[in-house]
Amino acid sequence: MWALQGARLASGDLVDIVVEGELIHDTAAGSAAAVSDRIDCAGKLVLPAFIDSHVHLDKALIRDDLREHDGTLAGAIGAIHERKRRYSVEDVRSRARAVIEESVRLGTTRLRSHVDVDTIGGLTPLEGVMAAAADCSDIAEVRTVAFPQEGLLRDPGALDLMEAALEMGADVVGGMPHWEPNEAAQREHVRLCFELAQRFDRDVDMHVDETDDGNVRTLEMVADEALRLNFTGRVCAGHVCSLAAADHEYAERVIDKCLRAGISIAANPVTNLVLQGRGDRGLVRRGMTRVAELRAAGVNVLFGQDCVKDGFYPFGRGSMLEVALISAHAAHLTSKDDLAYALEAVTKAPAISWRLEDYGLRRGARADLQLLPVPSWEEALRLQPPPEKVWFGGRLVAENSVSSVVHRARPTP
Ligand SMILES: [Zn+2]
Structure with missing residues (x-):
């Protein structure tokens, strides 16, 4: 069992998502507290894949x-x-x-x-x-x-x-x-x-x-x-x-x-x-x-x-x-x-x-998830970042990291 802590949903709600095996076990705020294997989302957006x-x-x-x-x-x-x-x-x-x-x-x-x-x-x-x-x-x-x-x-x-x-x-x-x-x-x-x-x-x-x-x-x-x-x-x-x-x-x-x-x-x-x-x-x-x-x-x-x-x-x-x-x-x-x-x-x-019965961010759905480095869906659309992490059936299947820097000649005022 593992959990995403402090995940921002597209609705704006802040929740924890507990995953057990292939499935989402819980999506209540605070539910990650009892799980030792946690990823701190720090309010970043989590969507179903x-x-x-x-x-x-x-x-x-x-x-x-x-x-x-x-x-x-x-x-x-x-x-x-x-x-x-x-x-x-x-x-x-x-x-x-x-x-x-x-x-x-x-x-x-x-x-x-x-x-x-x-x-x-x-x-x-x-x-x-x-x-x-x-x-x-x-x-x-x-x-x-x-x-x-x-x-x-x-x-x-x-x-x-x-x-x-x-x-x-x-x-x-x-x-x-x-x-x-x-x-x-x-x-x-x-x-x-x-x-x-x-x-x-x-x-x-x-x-x-x-x-x-x-x-x-x-x-x-x-x-x-x-x-x-x-x-x-x-x-x-x-x-x-x-x-x-x-x-x-x-x-x-x-x-x-x-x-x-x-x-x-x-x-x-x-x-x-x-x-x-x-x-x-x-x-x-x-x-x-x-x-x-x-x-x-x-x-x-x-x-x-x-x-x-x-x-x-x-x-x-x-x-x-x-x-x-x-x-x-x-x-x-x-x-x-x-x-x-x-x-x-x-x-x-x-x-x-597709008539899927196991889709979405809810208990019992397959844990196909993605963590995006933005605070909202609107920002995801605007900025088009790749997801930091992607899970398929509860297993981590992809990771992206993007780093960029602006080189200034002097300190900003
Ligand atoms: Zn076609």
Whole structure:
């Protein structure tokens, strides 16, 4: 048994956190007094470790190998094909492992990775990411989403591979219905994904409407299917960019359906800010889904990293603190309440989407924690420090120390 003494929560409360084995045993002020193995937090911020619920580990860090393209979603998907043909299990495994380790170092201990399942790369990306997940199971929990990046109908053979991926142990059924050529094919794509999810008893996490075209409306197809099959609380829709461009009447109707179906929305502003709106002049659209309206309606919204130095996005380093900061800019989140919402979007919201029962700073939750060298969440966002310490299941898995000094020529007055 060991304890964090004098830990500042994001709420501002000062508590002790007692850890026994893998779990949090107590969070009451003063509870550390009876424990001999104590870390004095001196009022510094302690958060639950972050969850990155939308990342692509198989594609991470390939950017230097890709040809230049027009910067759009379609341009990126095309540019990746050549590199994807050359994937090997070891190649994917080592890149995925590098991003998992970097994420852990920066306070994230759970990741959900979409992994391409298609006739170009076959099951090699999944094998590589699953191997990396096993390599890192002592420092993080990594779950996989079988993701038909090239479509199901427009990539004949992908459906069989999806089945094989789920048999191999992929945790979640992915999808990308808007990538199909027409509405009928989109609807069929959605139907097929839910059929797989039912058959294999898996949750669903699809890429949905990642386009500025307000006439692309597969979110409603996903919501209708979730309601029809009673998949309440088991579906996440990622990106959902075109919802912003659709008319308000459609948006209100489909937001209500998402709420009723318990659909989580993975807004990924970090990537979509640079990916969408490429064809616009003057007032350039931002590629953001309707975060404020989803929030007001009570829909569960999370923020994901999405891309790490791949064909879609040249940046990204597995820092959910950075993701929260960029998302705060994109979604106009600035008040104290807003910033608390940004924190939830990288902690509690993904935990809800994963249906986790062992997450958070409370008795009985898994002790996935991080200690930050700041007195508040607002300061963490502003200053972006790496965590001093990160724990996974009660075990110390990462430490950072930063030292810097300003050399003055004379004493300050
Ligand atoms: Zn994505």
